[in-house]
Amino acid sequence: MTKVGILGGTFDPPHYGHLLIANEVLSELNLDEIWFMPNQEPPHKKKSESVENNDRLQMLELSIEGNPAFKIEKIELERTGPSFTVDTMKILNERFSDHQFFFIIGADMIEYLPKWHKIDELIELVQFVGVERPEYSSKTDYPIVYVDIPAFEVSSSMIRNRVQHGKTVRYLLPERVIEFIREKHLYGT
Incomplete structure (x- = not known):
């Protein structure tokens, strides 16, 4: 059975924090692959209006x-709403019956789990993997496998803000993405 970690997000833009989380979970849980799954329209937050899906995919x-x-x-980009x-x-x-899926979430989403759409049904479909974030609690009654990730405080919104204000984003995201x-x-560049 192929073991696949799924890391969802807006990836607006993708940064080294995403890559660090993916690599650590891949290694720690001995997974075969990590699938990055960009959201079309996440129910819990708005994505940036200025960046097209195709640009997020290319980054x-x-x-x-x-x-x-x-x-x-790309499954979530193929659907509307x-x-x-x-x-x-x-x-x-259904598509990958020979795969076992591990859905990677940060502590901010662990706190939010009770509010996830059909959470009781969801926990039967996938194993959640939680990664720590210092400002959030990771306590929950839901079954979660925890993976310690080295602290690297970076977010897409922080990067967007830095870019808009002409500040450096070097070492926060890959050079090819910066280009x-x-x-x-x-x-706003």
């Missing part, structure tokens, strides 16, 4: 190139 492709264990799963994880996991489990942002004049 993600640039971020993961060179790592054969990292893939992109809010992306509910339970619907996505039903489809993935892409400049070439496409994203985030």
